[in-house]
Structures are given as structure tokens and as C-alpha cells.
Amino acid sequence: MELGLVGLGKMGGNMRERIRRAGHTVIGYDRNPDLADVHSLRELVDGLQGPRVVWVMVPAGAATQSTIDELGELLEPGDVVVDGGNSRWTDDEKHAEELAAKGIGFVDCGVSGGVWGLQNGYALMYGGDAENIAKVQPIFDALKPEGDFGSVHAGKVGAGHFSKMVHNGIEYAMMQAYAEGWELLEKVDSVTDVREVFRSWQEGTVIRSWLLDLAVNALDEDEHLEKLRGFAQDSGEGRWTVEAAIDNAVPLPAITASLFARFSSRQDDSPQMKMIAALRNQFGGHAVESKSEH
Numbered sequence: 001m002e003l004g005l006v007g008l009g010k011m012g013g014n015m016r017e018r019i020r021r022a023g024h025t026v027i028g029y030d031r032n033p034d035l036a037d038v039h040s041l042r043e044l045v046d047g048l049q050g051p052r053v054v055w056v057m058v059p060a061g062a063a064t065q066s067t068i069d070e071l072g073e074l075l076e077p078g079d080v081v082v083d084g085g086n087s088r089w090t091d092d093e094k095h096a097e098e099l100a101a102k103g104i105g106f107v108d109c110g111v112s113g114g115v116w117g118l119q120n121g122y123a124l125m126y127g128g129d130a131e132n133i134a135k136v137q138p139i140f141d142a143l144k145p146e147g148d149f150g151s152v153h154a155g156k157v158g159a160g161h162f163s164k165m166v167h168n169g170i171e172y173a174m175m176q177a178y179a180e181g182w183e184l185l186e187k188v189d190s191v192t193d194v195r196e197v198f199r200s201w202q203e204g205t206v207i208r209s210w211l212l213d214l215a216v217n218a219l220d221e222d223e224h225l226e227k228l229r230g231f232a233q234d235s236g237e238g239r240w241t242v243e244a245a246i247d248n249a250v251p252l253p254a255i256t257a258s259l260f261a262r263f264s265s266r267q268d269d270s271p272q273m274k275m276i277a278a279l280r281n282q283f284g285g286h287a288v289e290s291k292s293e294h
Contacts, residue, residue: 001138002027004044006067007057007085008035010285011111014118015057015084015143022142041070051078053136057111060087060236068095077103080135082126084109088240089158089165092127096157105132108157110164111143114284121145125152125167127159162244169241169255171211172234176258178215179275186224186271195219211279218278225278229289230270232262232277 001024005016008030016026029044030036038044045052052075056067064087071081081099083092087108096106106128113122122143126133133140133153144151154163185194199216202208222228238259245252265273280286 001025001053002048003139004029004048004052004054005057006030006041006044006054006071008032009057010115011113011117012057014115015055015111015122018118018121019139019142024138024142041067042074045071045074050076051080051135052076053080053082053139055082055084055109055136055139057084060085060091064091065095068099072099072102072104075102075104078105080105080107080132082107082109082136082139083161084111086110086164086235086237087161088236089162092158092161096128105129105135106157107132107136108160109140110154110160110167112164112167116283117143121150123150123167125154125160125163127154127161127163128157165237165240165244168235168237169252172238172241172258172262173254174209174211175276175279176254176261176272178211178279179272182215182275183271195223211283214279214282215275218275218282222278225271225274228274228277230265230268230273230277231289232265232273232280233286234259234262235286238262 003019003024003026005012005026005028008016008028013035016028019026027044027047028037029041033039038047054071054075056064058064058067064083064085068081081104083095092108099106108127110125111122113120124140124144126140140151154160182194182198185191185197191197198212198219201212202216218225238255242252242256242259261272262276264270
């Protein structure tokens with residue numbers, strides 16, 4: 001099938017390549033002309049046969065809103081817009097309503113996989129009406145990992161991004177646990193090879209995971225994370241998860257504490273946050289701050 005893809009950064013560019021490898025046609029647009037196949041959203045829309053599917057992979061908030069507003073003027077009834085960025089689920093409900101007034105469908109899709117998605121596939125959580133999901137399904141099938149798992153129609157509009165938000169909240173807590181354990185191991189005199197302790201956990205233990213594998217990768221690159229500053233950003237989903245927990249009276253002590261730990265890292269050079277920063281860089285290509293920059 002044909003797909004219009006808006007936003008060709010670290011995630012979007014790799015997604016375009018994976019979809020093309022599956023045999024589909026992708027017309028990509030990005031503000032950076034070196035990345036784009038076309039020079040405007042209008043050119044992208046004009047290049048697709050109806051009913052069109054346009055997938056948006058731009059930053060949450062104003063950038064997503066302006067892109068969807070423009071697509072709403074260019075697309076026709078029966079077309080579908082997919083928001084695959086990290087939008088807040090409440091924005092999805094608003095976007096779906098705005099587009100529905102013009103006969104245009106809307107699907108929200110949480111995408112996980114980071115810079116490894118091209119090789120391994122992307123975990124997909126999507127929300128929307130079954131009719132609109134069906135129009136996008138071949139693309140979901142191209143992006144997901146091999147096998148029976150890795151994608152889910154999570155529910156109504158907003159369910160995809162809500163599910164991805166909770167996924168990221170869990171990720172915060174898991175990363176924090178690895179980071180705290182790593183700092184404690186580094187602190188004591190009796191443990192002389194922390195990296196190899198982490199490596200030993202990769203097989204046969206209940207805490208083995210892809211995040212643990214990435215932690216070992218990071219330690220192989222910088223055994224004591226001495227090149228990194230203990231500073232870790234948060235991209236929004238952790239905050240939204242805590243806010244949703246408050247709204248629904250659901251206790252999330254581990255996820256909330258992991259978010260607050262990142263706030264603390266901006267006040268002090270935290271050893272734990274060196275591991276958090278290293279992990280974020282490993283799976284998502286997120287920027288890190290080196291010691292030499294300060």
C-alpha cells in the first residue's frame with residue numbers, strides 16, 4: 001500500500017526504511033529537505049492515491065497540532081491520519097473530533113523500539129475505530145516485530161498513547177532500579193568488577209531484560225560511566241503517567257519516585273543518573289551530557 005510519512009528523524013527515518021523493505025510505497029516529508037522525498041505536505045498528499053493514510057511522527061504538542069491542522073485542510077473524507085508520536089492521549093480525543101467533522105479518520109499509535117526498531121521491529125499500541133485501523137493494518141504489520149506479538153489494538157481513540165505512556169512509566173522505574181543497584185555495587189570495596197556482575201545477570205536470572213543488555217553495552221563502552229554527567233531528562237510520558245495515576249487514585253510509588261529522581265539529577269551530579277542517561281542513549285539515541293561539557 002501507499003503511505004505518507006511526516007517526520008523523518010531518528011524514528012521516522014528508520015520506520016520509512018522498514019516499511020519500504022516490506023514492499024510498501026512511502027512518500028516522506030520532513031522540514032529538512034535533505035531527508036524529504038517531497039517539499040510540502042500538499043505535495044505529499046497529492047502523491048497518494050485515495051483513500052490516503054498519512055502517518056505523523058513529529059514532536060508532541062504544537063508541532064503535531066499544526067501538522068494535523070494542515071492535513072485536515074488537504075485530505076478528503078475517507079482518508080486517515082495516524083499520530084505515531086508521543087502525544088498526550090487527551091490530545092488524541094481532540095484531534096479525532098476535529099478530523100471527524102471533515103470525514104477524516106484518526107488513529108493514535110504508541111511506538112516503542114527506539115533506534116533499534118529498523119532491525120528488530122517496533123512494538124505498536126494503537127487506538128481508534130476498527131474501520132480506520134483496517135486501513136492502516138498493512139503498515140502495522142510491516143513495522144511490528146516478527147512473530148505473533150508486538151502489536152495491539154488497545155481500544156478507543158487515545159488508548160494507544162495511554163498504553164505507551166504507561167509503558168514508559170514502567171520503563172522509568174525499571175531503569176531506576178538498575179541504576180540504584182549499579183551505584184551500590186560501584187560504592188562497595190568488596191565488588192571488584194561491577195560490569196561483569198551485570199553481565200552475569202543476563203542469563204538465568206529473574207531480572208534479565210533488554211534494558212539489562214543495554215546497560216551492559218553502555219558499561220562495555222565506558223566501564224564506570226566516567227565520561228557522562230549524572231543528568232537525565234524526562235520526555236513527558238513519566239509526568240503524564242503520574243498525573244493519570246492521581247486522577248484515577250492509583251498508587252504508583254515506584255514510577256513516581258523514579259520521575260522525582262530525574263528531577264534531583266538536575267540539581268546534583270548523580271551517579272545513578274549516569275546509568276539512566278546511558279540507557280536512554282542506548283535505546284533511544286537520546287542526547288547525553290559529557291563531563292567535558294561542564
